Amino acid sequence: MPASPPSSARSNGPGLSRRRMLTATAASAAALLGAGALSGCGSALAADDDTVRLWDLFSGADGGLLNTMVDEAAPDMPGTRIERTVLEWGTPYYTKLAMASAGGRGPDVAVSHMSRLAGYAPSGLLDPWDTSLLEEFGLGREDFTDAVWQRTQFEGRTYAVPLDTHPFIVFFHPGPTADAGLLTKDGTLDTDAFSSPDSFLEAGRELAKASGGQGIAFGYVTDTAQGWRLFYGLYRQTGGRFDLPEGGPAEVDEDRMAEVIAFMAKLVDGTVNPRQLDYASGIAAFTNRQTAMILSGEWELGTYRTADKDVGAAPFPTVFGTPAVYADAHSFVLPRKPDADPGHRRRTHQAVAALLKAGQTWATAGHIPSYGPVTRTKDYRALQPQAHYVQAQEHVVLDPAVWFAGAGSDFQNAMSQVLQQALLDGLAPDRAARAMVRRLNTFLSKPSPA
């Protein structure tokens, strides 16, 4: 069989000089490799004693602020350097974190949404914090609200140090909102005017009139979480059950779910509020004042304030009777390290405590610092509009504490997709509720990895 000879045998004149060039390239590549291996080690082993390696998912404005916080925290952690790695936010972040933890070679400390703890701590992917060490560096149990602290616990141990709460709230342009008669005398939102589905929709009509365009923006199309954020906060306001026993089936109130979905669909039906906004166009509609109000996470505060320096904010109004505000919380966790050096762990505790105390900086982005001493300061109370929604953290509801839920999870995505069908494609509310329950049961039927 005449396999390859024709081509291989015919390596003639010019080929030789080329080959020499190849050799030269290979040689220089080899030289580079030497350097690469060295510098690779330099960075990989940057786990020098004084360096705390932190993984986080903050880019954009938050990313810049965390850099500032790291600088500000320096005096509280003498001799310690924090080396940040910013990874892509969302599912991939948690996948990478879990994989690194499984290998025991993760970073020293990582930022995690508190809503993801249920999937992490029971699996042994995290190490617990040493509360007495934290205490030594000035972080005690009493510095955090009950609603937040309770979510850090698993089997009696503390697996997260909460950095902030970031609720889903409402922002408004004060001018048109006042014209619509929806502000109280002290300039805060008159939440009574939003206290039932009908009055909420009526307020939207007033806002539309006042803004000269439309009323309330909500960007959710193709988003992997927005629909769920709005839905779950509202559903918890109905007082309906949302119990997810292992193995299923979900114990939920389908009628109330349908009621909430029907309300959401009316809210974005395009009559007074814009229809069919995706996340970015929702923000755009509000910032260029096409609408007077937006339903949004507080983390967009920076964006809104750039467009309107007086932008107002309020906790999400109680539409269905029981106060509840959908939120999540960023927290610090310790990825599993079977052979962690106690000295270095101590340094990590100190660094995290130092970062928390620099929380005032973090608050400028809109997040509510979890560390109580920060929110009790005069400086914090002077922050507008942050101080207007700080009480949201008394009634926060996070995702259900099941392993498959939480920020960036497939679960949130699945729920948001069903909701989109109801809001955009006209799927009837009761059928949407049933579809959500079906998907919930699919998740529940999968065995927990723990």
Next chain:
Amino acid sequence: MVSTDVTARPAAPVLPRASAAARPRRGTNLTLGESGLARVLALLALAVSAVLWLLPLAWALLTAFKSEQDASDPVDWFWPKHGWTLDGFTTVVERGALPLWMLNSLLIAGAVTAVTVLVSAMAGYAFSRTLFAGRRGLFALTVAAVLVPPQMLIVPWFQQMLTLGIADTYAAVILPQTVAPVMVFILKKHFDSLPRELEEAARIDGAGHWRIFWSVLLPLSRPMLAAVAIFVFIGAWNNFLWPFVSTSDPALMTLPVGITSVKDAYGVQYAQTMASAVLAALPLVAVFVFFQRHIVKSVATTGLGGQ
């Protein structure tokens, strides 16, 4: 032995003439005839498709040399209002880990190539020139393994790296990539095709297997080895899935993994993103520009056995 058909047969008829590039105009009259119209139409079609194919690359270059502000200008989206700049490049080089990832890629692809070529050539020699118990069975197993898609192994590989205690190290990225049954097969066929006279002479001179392999067969096989090496290198340089799964430490990431997983603390910056894409694309494209003929040949000889 099922797979031999798929991989073995194509080799023969498709080899490019080494000299093809030397006389590029060879076919014009032969394939197009004397018709001027046919020639114009063909040229037009070529030009249009080349433009379509180069457009994405041109767009990336265009963006990479803009300021962030101009890159995200929805109105003046083509020509930058504030002129051209190298800011994107300097930022990603200074602030990012890009140079490090590039070295990682080079190191990892280089190591994968070196190990794969050597080990496969030795195995090819063993299967072609020696006899030992189980040789045919082992070769059949090797050929059958061509059918195993490496993607299906990532879960057990991941588990294995934990077991071996080498998770998140260079070794974990490199070692699984060095198993290339296809290359063993290609090189075995290649050795089969080499005449034996020279070895006979060497053997009479008392040369052992190693000397015959190293001093007689390998020098004869340089073009083939180069073809295999180029192919393996391109594959390893561009490999994504396993390096992505096996590295968590950003300092160990390869270029394709790093630029897609690690973000900048300052948000999505299109000019910077394209600058890093351009830098990441540059090495192999540059190599291609200089060694087009070698690479073309490598793909043509090795490619059909590959995949």
Next chain:
Amino acid sequence: MSSPHASPRTAPPVRRFLPPGLLFALPFLVLFGVFMVWPLAQGLWMSLTDASFSAHAPAFVGLDNFTEAFGDAEMWRGLWHTVWFTLLSTVPLVLVALGMALLVHTGLPGQWVWRLAFFAPYLLPVGVVSLLWIWLYQPDLGLYNHLLRAVGLDGVAWLSDESVAMYAIVLATLWWTVGFNFLLFLAALQAVPDHLYEAAAIDGAGAWRRLWSITLPQLGRITAVVTVLQILASLKVFEQVYLLTKGGPDNSTRPILEYMYDVGFTGYRLGYASAISYIFFVLVLLASAVQIVALRRKEK
């Protein structure tokens, strides 16, 4: 002088050197055993357990994972997306490559440029390809929507519209990998003997006649082989989908391999993921078997 005493049934004549050649094969065999045979076996074993990321020891669960997989709508969806992608991508990847090769083979000036243009994308790492195409497809600022708007059309939500996303992925894949098949065709074209064309020229056959009666018939075999290789490559789709859409919107583009990845590493269920990987393996084996039979028939 080939050896007279070659072992009776092997095709290549074999020298009976006494020192065991096993030593030569050993490095490969060790790597092969450790990183191919062992993982294959371990994967099979894991598929019969509830292995996960967590600390607890995996328990044997028999065929539960497979039973679950066969009743898992998402698994079937993933399988379908893989097959759908393969169907959508193989045809253009073969035909466009063939067209490019035919055009370049005409020997028109600019050979070097054509080859560079068509083949260069293949040399880009998938990470670069995806960053580039995310930017090209960007709804507000991307090139393609700029061009659409320039001619008065509406922009397209390339990667976030369920009815478009898969085609957008196929388009990016076509751009990225067509150069490989192009080179294979080009090499085959160069092997078509000149004298066939010369004879045709004497007969006065025009360009079309030469294409239909000489060139294409000569390419029958290579076309079959390229198609086979392309189908096998397309079945393994994962990376560009993962990087472009993460399998979305609403998992409408997620291929089976990404489902395996998601189940294993995002859902921590390594045992179930292993079962899915074996289902994928069976798909690949089936495709190979069908193709081998088809090719063989064609040969006859």
